[in-house]
Amino acid sequence: MTLIDETAPAVIHSPQAKNEPAAATSISIAGALNAALRDALAEDPNVVVFGEDVGPLGGVFRITDALNAEFGENRVWDSPLAESGIVGTAIGMAMYGLRPVIEMQFDAFAYPAFEQITSHLAKMRNRTKGRVTLPIVIRIPYAGGIGGVEHHSDSSEAYYTHTPGLTVVTPSNPADAYSMLREAIRSDDPVIFLEPKSRYWAKDTVSLPVETPPMNRAVVLREGTDVTLLAYGPTVKTALHAAELGAAEGLSIEVVDLRSLSPFDDETVGASVRKTSRAAIMHEAAQFGGYGAEVAARVTERQFFHLAAPVLRITGFDIPFPSPKLEEHYLPTAERVLAALDTWEW
Amino acid sequence: MARSFGRLGPSVATLPRTIARALAVPEHCFMSDDVVVPPLPTTKPIRLIAETGRAVKGAQTAGFAMPSVETLLGLYRQMVLARRFDAQVTALTRQGRLATYPSALGQEACEIAAVASLAPNDWLFPTYRDTIALLTRGVSPVEILSFFRGDWHTGFDPHAHHISPQSTPLATQALHAVGLATAAKLKHDDVVALTFLGDGSTSEGDAHEAFNFASVWQSPTVFVIQNNQYAISVPFSKQSHARTLADRAIGYGMPGYFVDGNDVAAMYAVITAAVERARSGGGPTMIEGLTYRMEAHTNSDDPTRYREKGEVAEWQGRDPVDRLEKYLTAAGALTDDVRGSIAADAEVLAAATRGAMNETPVLDPLELFDHVYSAERPALLEQRAFLAHELAQTEQTLTEMAGRA
Ligand SMILES: Cc1ncc(C[n+]2csc(CCOP(=O)(O)OP(=O)(O)O)c2C)c(N)n1
Numbered sequence: 001m002t003l004i005d006e007t008a009p010a011v012i013h014s015p016q017a018k019n020e021p022a023a024a025t026s027i028s029i030a031g032a033l034n035a036a037l038r039d040a041l042a043e044d045p046n047v048v049v050f051g052e053d054v055g056p057l058g059g060v061f062r063i064t065d066a067l068n069a070e071f072g073e074n075r076v077w078d079s080p081l082a083e084s085g086i087v088g089t090a091i092g093m094a095m096y097g098l099r100p101v102i103e104m105q106f107d108a109f110a111y112p113a114f115e116q117i118t119s120h121l122a123k124m125r126n127r128t129k130g131r132v133t134l135p136i137v138i139r140i141p142y143a144g145g146i147g148g149v150e151h152h153s154d155s156s157e158a159y160y161t162h163t164p165g166l167t168v169v170t171p172s173n174p175a176d177a178y179s180m181l182r183e184a185i186r187s188d189d190p191v192i193f194l195e196p197k198s199r200y201w202a203k204d205t206v207s208l209p210v211e212t213p214p215m216n217r218a219v220v221l222r223e224g225t226d227v228t229l230l231a232y233g234p235t236v237k238t239a240l241h242a243a244e245l246g247a248a249e250g251l252s253i254e255v256v257d258l259r260s261l262s263p264f265d266d267e268t269v270g271a272s273v274r275k276t277s278r279a280a281i282m283h284e285a286a287q288f289g290g291y292g293a294e295v296a297a298r299v300t301e302r303q304f305f306h307l308a309a310p311v312l313r314i315t316g317f318d319i320p321f322p323s324p325k326l327e328e329h330y331l332p333t334a335e336r337v338l339a340a341l342d343t344w345e346w
Numbered sequence: 347m348a349r350s351f352g353r354l355g356p357s358v359a360t361l362p363r364t365i366a367r368a369l370a371v372p373e374h375c376f377m378s379d380d381v382v383v384p385p386l387p388t389t390k391p392i393r394l395i396a397e398t399g400r401a402v403k404g405a406q407t408a409g410f411a412m413p414s415v416e417t418l419l420g421l422y423r424q425m426v427l428a429r430r431f432d433a434q435v436t437a438l439t440r441q442g443r444l445a446t447y448p449s450a451l452g453q454e455a456c457e458i459a460a461v462a463s464l465a466p467n468d469w470l471f472p473t474y475r476d477t478i479a480l481l482t483r484g485v486s487p488v489e490i491l492s493f494f495r496g497d498w499h500t501g502f503d504p505h506a507h508h509i510s511p512q513s514t515p516l517a518t519q520a521l522h523a524v525g526l527a528t529a530a531k532l533k534h535d536d537v538v539a540l541t542f543l544g545d546g547s548t549s550e551g552d553a554h555e556a557f558n559f560a561s562v563w564q565s566p567t568v569f570v571i572q573n574n575q576y577a578i579s580v581p582f583s584k585q586s587h588a589r590t591l592a593d594r595a596i597g598y599g600m601p602g603y604f605v606d607g608n609d610v611a612a613m614y615a616v617i618t619a620a621v622e623r624a625r626s627g628g629g630p631t632m633i634e635g636l637t638y639r640m641e642a643h644t645n646s647d648d649p650t651r652y653r654e655k656g657e658v659a660e661w662q663g664r665d666p667v668d669r670l671e672k673y674l675t676a677a678g679a680l681t682d683d684v685r686g687s688i689a690a691d692a693e694v695l696a697a698a699t700r701g702a703m704n705e706t707p708v709l710d711p712l713e714l715f716d717h718v719y720s721a722e723r724p725a726l727l728e729q730r731a732f733l734a735h736e737l738a739q740t741e742q743t744l745t746e747m748a749g750r751a
């Protein structure tokens with residue numbers, strides 16, 4: 001990065017005015033994230049994007065495609081290859097008024113940054129009694145399903161949700177991807193923004209800019225009366241598929257997309273569970289000590305007298321994420337959801 | 347008089363004592379006069395064979411002697427086999443037989459020289475890039491490629507070959523190399539560990555820690571940094587502002603060498619010397635081989651987004667195999683017969699690789715639960731039984747469907 005970039009194009013980037021959205025187009029999650037970054041960069045000169053390969057290449061998943069050319073080296077650039085360095089310098093930048101949006105290339109490659117995230121990013125506000133805030137977004141492509149070799153498919157959400165001070169969100173569709181990323185960038189707290197990489201290319205018809213419900217809220221994607229099926233990120237599609245299969249067997253499954261892992265939307269989930277009196281939570285991550293354990297405990301504590309059955313978890317096995325040829329046996333499927341629901345007494 | 351640090355061994359002399367006194371820093375913080383300061387690496391890469399194929403004379407050899415023609419012929423053979431293998435694997439990956447393959451095309455001189463410098467008991471700590479090093483060390487194509495095909499994370503027995511699993515988390519393996527070499531030293535075994543690093547990976551904190559630990563512990567470790575000038579799309583200029591990566595060595599108190607990584611003679615001479623130094627108690631060495639990644643980062647990368655075709659063509663002209671071929675031909679060692687027989691061996695290897703990769707591997711999903719802990723765990727056995735039941739049901743459904751059809 002050069003400090004003064006005279007080559008940066010002097011173009012004014014105006015986001016679509018809110019009252020006149022562009023015509024609805026078919027857009028992928030990847031495309032929506034790219035659009036969100038573009039609009040955020042255009043709207044706020046303090047937003048900067050940096051990380052590994054996010055410059056001319058546009059990121060290995062092309063989420064930052066064309067942004068380097070459009071906004072120049074002082075807004076979007078390739079950093080040296082060091083995750084701890086990326087998060088650590090982002091912290092310093094945020095202390096001086098920038099709003100860094102940084103990318104970890106893959107879930108497991110964020111681990112070198114763990115100390116910066118847990119010891120500094122998450123704690124700064126608390127340590128300084130709110131005098132220093134860190135409006136940083138860490139984008140992390142996560143989870144499996146793309147046939148990636150080892151270290152490319154981890155579901156690392158529980159490490160972050162277990163860290164007080166972090167907001168952890170994960171979109172499951174293009175509209176949310178856009179809206180939630182814009183909101184995350186505007187947030188004054190650090191946000192771990194988990195992107196379900198197997199869903200990057202999933203398309204929807206959306207007119208941008210789009211505003212979906214606040215990112216701290218869960219959303220009922222499909223109404224049902226018998227079971228509340230909680231899912232997020234990569235498992236939402238599977239949950240909806242399970243609801244289809246269930247319906248064919250006469251089982252009415254309500255699918256809730258959590259969207260926000262931390263905070264957890266007790267209100268939306270609670271209302272659904274009180275209606276259905278049964279709940280199950282899905283994730284790709286291993287089960288033991290996973291995010292589902294928190295959800296099960298929480299729902300049980302708060303809705304115990306409304307529950308007709310114990311809360312179930314449909315998750316990955318308690319093993320390291322498998323090699324590409326074996327991942328299909330690991331990932332939770334719609335059939336596994338139905339089999340799990342069958343274990344309840346009805 | 348500053349005291350010597352005794353068994354911690356010599357390190358780089360730091361500030362001159364006059365400055366130390368002026369700064370009022372306690373004298374024991376400084377090294378003794380008899381400490382040997384490693385010389386700064388040369389700015390021109392050490393080279394023994396010029397691009398023309400002629401032997402280099404004078405300063406650019408840095409005093410390293412040309413390996414024998416016999417040695418070079420052996421290296422040539424290994425480089426040709428490795429290149430054919432690499433091309434075959436790239437082709438198989440394009441055909442969808444493998445999940446991914448990071449090619450080392452153009453980097454054969456670094457890869458083969460490093461492996462050839464090691465004794466059987468020495469250990470190699472490779473990255474995802476260094477597949478041809480595994481091949482050259484004797485791992486079978488199937489055992490190597492089952493990782494890239496997606497069967498399992500590591501397809502060979504590290505202890506059988508003294509090769510650690512190919513490491514993807516960047517620079518992490520360098521610390522393992524230092525640890526293993528230190529353990530061997532503590533046990534009085536004359537084992538050396540050699541680790542490969544990419545230029546980009548030297549930006550990671552683990553790389554720094556590995557260099558420093560190795561030097562402080564005087565661990566018999568050799569760091570071979572293959573500076574292929576890119577970390578995926580990021581050029582070296584965005585990775586380091588130093589003259590060379592080898593320059594860093596002096597700050598760690600170890601010798602550093604900046605070498606023409608496309609000159610196998612130079613790489614072999616420098617690495618062999620470093621391995622022998624390590625073996626004889628002389629501590630670690632950092633070697634930077636300046637080379638070029640001719641292929642894309644992996645099959646899923648698109649290099650047209652970040653580098654000019656002209657640059658690739660330029661490096662094509664510095665090809666490590668061509669250069670050695672010219673030298674050996676001029677030396678009369680590489681006759682048409684010899685060349686032909688090596689090429690034929692390469693084709694046999696390629697055919698065997700194709701054959702092996704065209705077979706569908708038989709994998710047992712239940713093995714997923716087998717190697718997580720040393721002892722069985724009831725909770726995991728439950729999950730295993732669950733999958734076994736699911737697989738049996740699927741099997742039954744398929745049989746029933748086949749029966750109906
Ligand atoms: C800790 C970590 N961060 C990011 C990555 C993703 N990644 C894989 S290879 C690579 C580039 C490495 O470049 P270099 O070290 O020069 O080695 P080369 O691939 O050129 O051989 C990156 C960023 C990773 N594997 N590990």
Ligand SMILES: [Mg+2]
Nearest residue numbers: 544545576577
């Ligand atoms: Mg490189």
